[in-house]
Amino acid sequence: MASVEFHGVTKTFGDFTAVSAIDLHIGDGDFVCLLGPSGCGKTTSLRMIAGLESPTVGKVLIGGKDVTNLHPKDRGISMVFQDYALYPHMNLADNIAYPLKVRGEPVAKRHGRAREVADVLKIGELLDRLPSQISGGQQQRTSLARALVYPSEVYLFDEPLSNLDAKLRLEARGFLNHLQRDMGMTAVYVTHDQAEAMALATRIAVMDRGKVVQYAPPIEIYRRPATTFVANFVGNPPMNLVPVEASIEGEALQLRTHGLIARGLPLTSWVRAALSKGNKLTLGVRPEHLTIGSLADANSISGKLFANENMGPESLVTFERADQSRVTARIFVDDHLDVPDNVTFTFSADHVTLFDDTGARIPLEGEQRL
Amino acid sequence: MRLSLPQYFSRLGFSALAAILGALFALPLIWFLFAPFNARAELGIAIPDPFTFANFETVFGNAFALRGLLNSLIQSVGGVILVGIAATLAAYALSRSAIPGKGAVTYVLLLFSSVVSGSAAMVPIFLIISAMGLIDTHIAVILVFAGGLLPTSMFILRDFIDGIPKTYEESAMVAGASPLQAFFDVALPVIRPGIVVVVVWAFVNIWGSFLIPFILLRTDDLMPASVAIYSFYSEAGTPIVTLLAAYSLIYSLPVIGLYLFVSWKFGFRFFGGIKA
Amino acid sequence: MKKSFALLSHRAAALFLTPGALLVGAFVLLPFFWVIFVSFTNRTLLGRTALNPEFVGLANYIQLFDPTTFFTRGQFGFSLILTTQFVIFSALIGQALLGLLLAWLIQTIPPALKRIVESAVIAAWILPEVVIGFAWFAFLDYDNGTLNMILRGLGLPPGDFLLQQPFWVIVVFNTWRGAAFSMMLFNSAFSSIPPSYFQAADVAGASSWQKFRDIALPLIRGHVVTDLILITMWTFNVFTPFLLTGGGPSYRTELLSIYNYRVAFRDFEFGKGAAVGVIIMLINLCFALIYLSIGRKKQPKPVQP
Numbered sequence: 001m002a003s004v005e006f007h008g009v010t011k012t013f014g015d016f017t018a019v020s021a022i023d024l025h026i027g028d029g030d031f032v033c034l035l036g037p038s039g040c041g042k043t044t045s046l047r048m049i050a051g052l053e054s055p056t057v058g059k060v061l062i063g064g065k066d067v068t069n070l071h072p073k074d075r076g077i078s079m080v081f082q083d084y085a086l087y088p089h090m091n092l093a094d095n096i097a098y099p100l101k102v103r104g105e106p107v108a109k110r111h112g113r114a115r116e117v118a119d120v121l122k123i124g125e126l127l128d129r130l131p132s133q134i135s136g137g138q139q140q141r142t143s144l145a146r147a148l149v150y151p152s153e154v155y156l157f158d159e160p161l162s163n164l165d166a167k168l169r170l171e172a173r174g175f176l177n178h179l180q181r182d183m184g185m186t187a188v189y190v191t192h193d194q195a196e197a198m199a200l201a202t203r204i205a206v207m208d209r210g211k212v213v214q215y216a217p218p219i220e221i222y223r224r225p226a227t228t229f230v231a232n233f234v235g236n237p238p239m240n241l242v243p244v245e246a247s248i249e250g251e252a253l254q255l256r257t258h259g260l261i262a263r264g265l266p267l268t269s270w271v272r273a274a275l276s277k278g279n280k281l282t283l284g285v286r287p288e289h290l291t292i293g294s295l296a297d298a299n300s301i302s303g304k305l306f307a308n309e310n311m312g313p314e315s316l317v318t319f320e321r322a323d324q325s326r327v328t329a330r331i332f333v334d335d336h337l338d339v340p341d342n343v344t345f346t347f348s349a350d351h352v353t354l355f356d357d358t359g360a361r362i363p364l365e366g367e368q369r370l
Numbered sequence: 371m372r373l374s375l376p377q378y379f380s381r382l383g384f385s386a387l388a389a390i391l392g393a394l395f396a397l398p399l400i401w402f403l404f405a406p407f408n409a410r411a412e413l414g415i416a417i418p419d420p421f422t423f424a425n426f427e428t429v430f431g432n433a434f435a436l437r438g439l440l441n442s443l444i445q446s447v448g449g450v451i452l453v454g455i456a457a458t459l460a461a462y463a464l465s466r467s468a469i470p471g472k473g474a475v476t477y478v479l480l481l482f483s484s485v486v487s488g489s490a491a492m493v494p495i496f497l498i499i500s501a502m503g504l505i506d507t508h509i510a511v512i513l514v515f516a517g518g519l520l521p522t523s524m525f526i527l528r529d530f531i532d533g534i535p536k537t538y539e540e541s542a543m544v545a546g547a548s549p550l551q552a553f554f555d556v557a558l559p560v561i562r563p564g565i566v567v568v569v570v571w572a573f574v575n576i577w578g579s580f581l582i583p584f585i586l587l588r589t590d591d592l593m594p595a596s597v598a599i600y601s602f603y604s605e606a607g608t609p610i611v612t613l614l615a616a617y618s619l620i621y622s623l624p625v626i627g628l629y630l631f632v633s634w635k636f637g638f639r640f641f642g643g644i645k646a
Numbered sequence: 647m648k649k650s651f652a653l654l655s656h657r658a659a660a661l662f663l664t665p666g667a668l669l670v671g672a673f674v675l676l677p678f679f680w681v682i683f684v685s686f687t688n689r690t691l692l693g694r695t696a697l698n699p700e701f702v703g704l705a706n707y708i709q710l711f712d713p714t715t716f717f718t719r720g721q722f723g724f725s726l727i728l729t730t731q732f733v734i735f736s737a738l739i740g741q742a743l744l745g746l747l748l749a750w751l752i753q754t755i756p757p758a759l760k761r762i763v764e765s766a767v768i769a770a771w772i773l774p775e776v777v778i779g780f781a782w783f784a785f786l787d788y789d790n791g792t793l794n795m796i797l798r799g800l801g802l803p804p805g806d807f808l809l810q811q812p813f814w815v816i817v818v819f820n821t822w823r824g825a826a827f828s829m830m831l832f833n834s835a836f837s838s839i840p841p842s843y844f845q846a847a848d849v850a851g852a853s854s855w856q857k858f859r860d861i862a863l864p865l866i867r868g869h870v871v872t873d874l875i876l877i878t879m880w881t882f883n884v885f886t887p888f889l890l891t892g893g894g895p896s897y898r899t900e901l902l903s904i905y906n907y908r909v910a911f912r913d914f915e916f917g918k919g920a921a922v923g924v925i926i927m928l929i930n931l932c933f934a935l936i937y938l939s940i941g942r943k944k945q946p947k948p949v950q951p
Contacts, residue, residue, distance in 0.1 A: 050540075050544055051543075051544075052540050052543075052544070071543070071548075072540070072543040072544045073543055073544070073545075073546045073547060073548060077544060078544065078545070079540075079541065079544040081537040081540070081541055082537075083535055083537055085535065085537035085538050085540070085541035087538065087555075087556055087559070087560070088560060089559040089560065089562075098542065098545055098547075098555070099545035099546050101555075102542070102545060102546045102547040102548075102551055102555075103546055143541075146541075146545065150545075150546075156544075380853075380854055381754060381755075384751050384754050384755055384854070385755045385756065385759055387751060388748070388751040388752060388755045388759060388760075388763050389759060389763070391744075391747070391748060391751070391763065391767075392759075392762055392763035392766045392767070393766075395763075395766040395767050395769075395770055395822065395825075396766040396769075397785070397792060397793075397796075398770075398781050398782055398785040398792070398822070399766075399769060399770070399773075399781055400792065401781060401784050401785065401792060402777075402781060405784075412790050413783075413784040413787035413789070413790040413791055414787070414789075414790030414791065414792070414795060415792050415795065452665075452669065455665065456665040456666040456669055457666065459662040459663070459665060459666065460662060460663050460665070460666035460667070462654070462662055463654060463658075463659040463660075463662035463663045464663075466654045466659075467654035467655070467656065467658070467659030467662075468656070469654075469656050469659040469660070469663075477938065479670065479674075480934075480938060481931075481934050481935070481938060482670075482674050482675060482678060483674060484879060484930060484933070484934035484937070485678065485927050485930040485931050485934055486674050486675075486677055486678050486927065486930075487883040487926070487927075487930060488883070488885065489883045489884075489885050489902070489903030489906060489907070489926065490681070490883065490903075490906070490923045490924075490926035490927045490930060491677040491678070491681060491923060491927075492906065492907065492910060492911070492919075492923070493681055493684060493906075493910045493916050493919045493920045493923050494676070494677035494678075494680035494681040494684060494920065494923070495673065495677050496910075496911075496916075497680060497684065497689075497916065498672065498673070498676060498677060498680060513669065513672070513673060514673050516669050516673070517669040517670055517672060517673025517674050518673060518674060520666055520669055520670050520674075521670060521674065524666060549654060549655070549658065574772065577774065578773070578774030578775055578776075579775075580774075580775055580776055580885070580889065581885050581907070585907075585911060595776075596774060596775075596776045599776050599777075599780075609780070609783075611784070614780060618776075618777040618780060618781075621774060621776075621777060622773050622774060622777050625772055625773060625774060626769075626772075626773075629768070629772055
């Protein structure tokens with residue numbers, strides 16, 4: 001296993017900048033998810049680690065060694081592709097053993113090793129089938145087996161679960177998590193599914209328009225999203241983001257907008273600094289941090305009921321504020337929830353994240369500016 | 371679904387019209403089903419009585435006729451090998467490399483291949499082959515066909531290769547293969563159906579061709595079947611019907627066989643259409 | 647320059663392209679330029695001018711376009727007009743309409759019948775041209791031919807069509823020979839239309855003709871244009887009627903390709919033949935440019951004759 005480093009890596013295709021001056025350090029044994037919407041540069045970044053694209057500017061290091069100009073085959077990597085890339089003319093055994101074949105291993109050893117890996121992945125029965133004769137889930141495991149059949153420094157995954165249906169995806173995700181615990185592999189995993197990233201990663205790099213917006217452990221990303229973009233991308237349903245006008249009443253911070261008032265928030269030096277540049281802030285609060293309350297509460301948000309969806313253990317209550325924007329609350333009751341037409345929710349100051357007018361998170365008291 | 375009465379009659383009308391058209395198309399060819407097996411065949415349709423292979427025996431006794439089939443085979447196979455190899459390599463390069471000017475090359479080739487037809491270019495082709503000293507050789511026919519069929523073959527194959535995910539070769543290279551290994555182990559086997567279509571198409575084209583060998587060849591011993599067939603005309607220029615019929619049938623069999631093969635293997639889609 | 651990791655390096659790509667480039671260069675590109683050069687000379691096959699052709703300027707072209715003989719049978723102008731008529735009647739009207747009709751019919755008929763009809767139409771297209779030529783020779787024979795047999799059976803007067811109506815014979819012949827291409831192209835176009843479009847029309851109570859006119863035809867317009875240009879180009883260059891009529895009787899079926907062959911390889915006037923070739927290529931170029939300019943959009947691939 002080895003670390004992976006990006007040093008000032010930029011990749012352009014003609015006029016289009018796919019990846020813009022990225023610096024990233026992926027530690028030995030880290031499982032890093034590159035998370036972001038399509039076109040954010042996550043796949044290009046992964047392909048530069050693989051050597052399938054070469055950076056326009058900058059260096060890529062694997063295990064401390066500069067591999068920028070190295071051919072993919074010389075990088076000591078394995079990769080699982082989104083479309084699996086199983087060779088249609090080879091049976092599963094030959095598919096899985098192909099990396100060993102090009103390494104010149106004898107046939108007996110190849111097939112022995114392919115069988116071992118296939119057995120672990122529960123496809124040992126299928127080794128003489130062709131890829132076209134097995135299910136999508138089995139194809140996915142075959143491509144995983146091909147990546148695991150030889151020891152690698154780094155394992156690369158390009159949205160490997162996106163072609164599976166929901167149930168299989170959960171199953172495969174659990175298996176990958178187990179594998180990571182078992183092997184402690186260094187892995188770089190591209191996905192646009194935030195739940196997948198949260199479940200698998202030891203660290204997530206959220207990307208937007210060619211840049212890494214935040215690089216942190218999943219729980220940190222969830223609790224302290226660096227920007228409104230990250231806040232909106234991570235969590236399902238995502239964090240409620242409400243544009244508010246801030247004012248200082250006496251020595252207290254007050255936030256207001258249609259149907260929202262927040263009086264109980266601490267006025268930190270960071271907030272003062274943000275307010276010195278303008279009084280338009282964004283208040284972020286996760287749906288599970290809203291509880292049913294009243295207008296008398298220090299922090300309240302209210303509106304007209306829009307939808308009330310019972311999901312079993314929880315209900316998603318969506319309401320519309322006066323400016324027609326919607327806010328969702330997640331209420332944990334395992335019974336049908338009766339909600340009046342005009343609803344009011346309250347939230348605690350501890351659960352509020354504030355963003356300045358550029359969309360960057362305002363740090364908490366005592367925190368360093370990133 | 372139940373059909374209403376008018377719908378039922380309209381379906382019936384469609385079928386009847388289609389059947390009539392099919393029959394009209396078959397009409398000029400029906401003669402070939404009978405005449406080869408009739409030792410006394412004339413230009414009219416007659417049920418063979420007795421049914422006989424005598425015509426085929428006579429044809430197989432004619433060294434010149436057999437030589438014609440062999441020559442057709444030499445020229446077709448030779449041309450097909452050249453087209454197959456050159457088109458596969460070129461199409462792969464056009465599809466997978468980042469070589470500059472790919473688009474322009476494709477455009478120019480498409481243009482020229484449509485413009486330079488056999489009937490327009492017969493004079494320069496004859497002169498070029500003369501200048502190369504290749505008049506009256508198999509290789510002349512092979513080269514001219516290879517060149518002429520290449521552009522279209524390249525487009526068909528390039529399209530085919532463009533439709534194959536690059537991840538096949540990429541995964542091979544990540545797994546440790548060199549580009550050459552990736553090409554031979556992975557890309558080539560995956561492209562093979564496309565190559566088969568192109569090769570069949572080229573074979574049928576060369577096998578059935580008349581004008582090019584007619585212009586480029588002089589010696590009877592080199593003539594392909596399409597030209598050798600005229601040896602079944604008498605001195606006076608009238609055809610020896612029985613032998614012509616039998617020979618035509620033998621000569622057509624590879625084309626029919628390949629057509630059946632392609633439609634069985636790939637389904638006879640428009641794209642893979644082979645054209646004589 | 648930075649090293650690139652395209653699947654194929656520039657050098658390997660160049661190597662891969664070499665055999666194809668040599669073959670296409672020698673037998674497609676070179677003839678194009680050579681024919682232009684030869685058309686300005688008085689080169690012949692035999693005699694003094696075979697080895698030392700002289701530059702004659704536009705003499706060959708002037709001869710081709712000589713107004714006193716232009717429309718005479720066996721001359722260039724006659725062949726050009728004949729070929730134009732041939733293209734209009736056998737390709738644009740015959741092949742395209744028949745192909746369209748066949749393609750529409752086989753959408754709805756039972757699969758077994760569909761296979762039989764398709765086989766008959768495609769057989770006419772794929773069999774070697776020499777065989778087809780002879781088949782029609784037998785088919786049209788005055789005394790015993792299948793056609794006259796049928797006409798006599800129906801109580802109609804038989805005819806020696808190759809002598810009486812040679813032009814219409816090659817028109818019908820070429821329609822018959824080439825309709826398969828249009829049928830297959832339109833067939834694939836029709837089958838690319840989602841069945842739900844027609845089902846929705848069925849629910850709305852549309853007749854077969856209305857479905858054809860209102861749904862199918864507008865959706866395959868692009869294919870129609872492609873088809874018309876391709877079959878025009880191919881029919882314009884076709885040599886096959888030579889195998890049925892030899893260009894006769896008395897030049898009445900002498901299409902441009904056959905005229906070119908006669909001038910160059912019967913009369914051995916290569917210079918003049920080359921000039922004919924240049925004109926054919928110029929006309930081809932017009933069609934090809936039209937095709938390519940609209941073909942930039944996603945169009946079906948041409949499969950050349």
